[in-house]
Amino acid sequence: MSDQPTSGDRPVGDAAPLVALDRVRREFGGSRRTPPTTALAGVDLTVRAGRSVGIVGESGAGKSTLLRLLLGLDSPTSGTIAYRGAPLDRRDRALMRRYRREVQVVLQDPRTSLDPRMTVARIVAEPLRSLRIGGDVSARVDEVLGWVGLDPDARTKYPAQFSGGQRQRIAIARALAPSPSVLVGDEPVSALDVSVREQVMDLLRGLQRDLGLTLVLVSHDMAIVGQLCEETVVLRGGEVVEAGPTREVLTRPAAAYTRELLAAVPTLP
Numbered sequence: 567m568s569d570q571p572t573s574g575d576r577p578v579g580d581a582a583p584l585v586a587l588d589r590v591r592r593e594f595g596g597s598r599r600t601p602p603t604t605a606l607a608g609v610d611l612t613v614r615a616g617r618s619v620g621i622v623g624e625s626g627a628g629k630s631t632l633l634r635l636l637l638g639l640d641s642p643t644s645g646t647i648a649y650r651g652a653p654l655d656r657r658d659r660a661l662m663r664r665y666r667r668e669v670q671v672v673l674q675d676p677r678t679s680l681d682p683r684m685t686v687a688r689i690v691a692e693p694l695r696s697l698r699i700g701g702d703v704s705a706r707v708d709e710v711l712g713w714v715g716l717d718p719d720a721r722t723k724y725p726a727q728f729s730g731g732q733r734q735r736i737a738i739a740r741a742l743a744p745s746p747s748v749l750v751g752d753e754p755v756s757a758l759d760v761s762v763r764e765q766v767m768d769l770l771r772g773l774q775r776d777l778g779l780t781l782v783l784v785s786h787d788m789a790i791v792g793q794l795c796e797e798t799v800v801l802r803g804g805e806v807v808e809a810g811p812t813r814e815v816l817t818r819p820a821a822a823y824t825r826e827l828l829a830a831v832p833t834l835p
């Protein structure tokens with residue numbers, strides 16, 4: 567990083583629960599004749615401030631559903647999601663606007679997540695506009711570009727002028743612009759070449775440390791979660807089958823399913 571980020575007034579290393587899911591269920595569809603599809607079957611999850619949590623699972627485990635709930639884009643069928651102890655209620659617009667500012671996302675593929683017709687400056691400033699955050703937008707754009715290792719002359723360029731890794735840096739800068747407490751990554755490095763992947767993982771680690779950011783990573787890839795996250799939650803069929811410190815989950819998996827996932831990883835961190 568070219569500039570040292572400042573953590574503002576967020577205490578680095580504070581371990582208070584930031585986001586807490588309590589028996590969260592999410593069902594889809596269903597009628598008198600057919601039962602609903604259960605995407606999440608009562609998930610408990612605590613994300614502590616300043617920590618990194620990985621949520622792993624195979625296709626259909628419920629990761630996308632959980633991600634949408636974490637981003638405040640969907641509501642549980644039952645159970646609660648609380649932010650700093652206050653239950654989220656999607657009907658409370660002011661609360662949800664604050665929450666969406668606090669929790670920002672980096673998606674898997676910057677080729678589709680960045681608008682090719684917009685300059686980098688507009689892309690990075692976009693959440694400030696949509697969340698109606700005032701202040702010196704131009705200075706903020708330069709600041710967050712610096713944090714992700716991009717020069718200010720990137721501002722006037724378009725996504726197509728950058729490599730895959732640099733595009734993902736732009737997406738990370740955009741997520742950082744509104745000063746979130748939580749950065750959620752939806753397979754944020756899976757689409758990158760292996761060498762670039764390491765660099766972007768280093769960047770995410772550095773941001774977590776230097777900004778006191780809380781990192782939630784959703785991935786099918788146990789190796790990526792193993793390298794980036796202090797805690798790991800294993801999801802299968804909408805249920806948490808295992809959760810704990812990553813080191814323990816990797817070295818002493820309690821669930822047979824976790825052992826199967828681990829067996830599929832060629833080299834563990």
Ligand SMILES: Nc1ncnc2c1ncn2[C@@H]1O[C@H](COP(=O)(O)OP(=O)(O)OP(=O)(O)O)[C@@H](O)[C@H]1O
Nearest residue numbers: 594595603604605624625626627628629630631632
């Ligand atoms: N909008 C929806 N309508 C009906 N069923 C859904 C909907 N969204 C998810 N599901 C179902 O819920 C289950 C979990 O889906 P989800 O997309 O959350 O899993 P996932 O772990 O993200 O998988 P993938 O990695 O393939 O995206 C699946 O059985 C899926 O078919």
